[in-house]
Amino acid sequence: MSTRIAKPRSRMRKQPRQARSRATVEAIIEAGAHVLSTLGWAGFTTNKVADAAGVSIGSLYQYFPDKLSLVEAIRRRHFDQVLSVIAESAEGDKPLKRFAQELVRGMIDAHSIHPTLHQVLLDEAPGDRGSRAAHASFQSRYLDHYTAAVAQYRRRRKDNETVARVLSSAVEGVIHNAARRDMLDAPDLQKQLVELICAYVSGSGRSA
Amino acid sequence: MSTRIAKPRSRMRKQPRQARSRATVEAIIEAGAHVLSTLGWAGFTTNKVADAAGVSIGSLYQYFPDKLSLVEAIRRRHFDQVLSVIAESAEGDKPLKRFAQELVRGMIDAHSIHPTLHQVLLDEAPGDRGSRAAHASFQSRYLDHYTAAVAQYRRRRKDNETVARVLSSAVEGVIHNAARRDMLDAPDLQKQLVELICAYVSGSGRSA
DNA sequence: CGAGAATATAGACAACATACTCACATTTTT
């Protein structure tokens, strides 16, 4: 009934109302992503983030009640970006090879800005109380795209769940490894990753 | 000429001479591996390690000049273990499928004790000045096993380097993902990972 | 065996880093 906004209080201490403060919040999140990506969770300090964003530490705590809520905002933004990229690569009725190519390209693009952010968010940064659901939802939607693709292209029907999981973690492993070496845009690697996907999905169950 | 021992001074402050202190050092390294695996690099504090090892902080610094030299010792021990496991899975003249099975089994075994230690050591924990060489050497020997296997089983000769890299990072990705979920011993997963390896190595270059 | 040397352990402490607060300054809106 009231005009009160339903946005969670735990996420932000204060809602930014003017354009100026919205820019501040954006700068903090972007700087946070940068610090997290380059220095890892251990090097992710609120003071460094405030510095990198060009704002004072006080301003940071004006909008984020604590460190975790900041990393939560970063996580949310990054996962949304990745999901949309993946989703659009996986829709439609393409032949397997085309799907694999677009998937690989999408994954590489999604990791080009902050190469190690994804892995840091997944492995190092702790998830806070309220984020479990969001995180699980992301993982689930993420896997769904793989499962759908696997179901579409694979001959055998059994173990589609497991196959999707293996495929997604294999792709992530390759992307992650390439990101660590600054090799994300090596064309050899793209080609081989596409081959791996095609070979596994189409060939699985033949030589058993 | 002198009887001075050539062991590096930077690794240990004092060489443990009595059995008691050798046990202490071992306990510290083991506790360190445990803390690193369960709490990650950010939670890896010297006090926690000393506590977990059941020794005082003073004892820890008696043998390790600083935090990095401790993580270095952990790294060395763990990588030696993994390498020996991999090496013995990859020797001999087995058919591809048998090689893949033993490789997968070996990787799973190597990660069963401290499931996430490998990833933490690779991604989170910083390498110190002197360890770059050792680390590179490990990576290189590690890749060599893959490259040898790839060269042995693949039909096409080109891009063996890249194929080995893609394969190893894919395997690591799957293992790592399973470790995070406590699914390392799910038999489905083992089977699918074996299939992935076989499909990629044997099928690569067919549908191009 | 037993005294003194060598080795090992303990934990208080100094120096520093980090998360987060608070009283106040500045800018924008009304």
Add this chain to the structure above:
DNA sequence: AAAAATGTGAGTATGTTGTCTATATTCTCG
């Protein structure tokens, strides 16, 4: 010009690394 929103940065409480000295244990050798 009053009020609301935004921005500031020194300051506090807490935790971490690594040192130092006192104490306990083990070894060596007459």
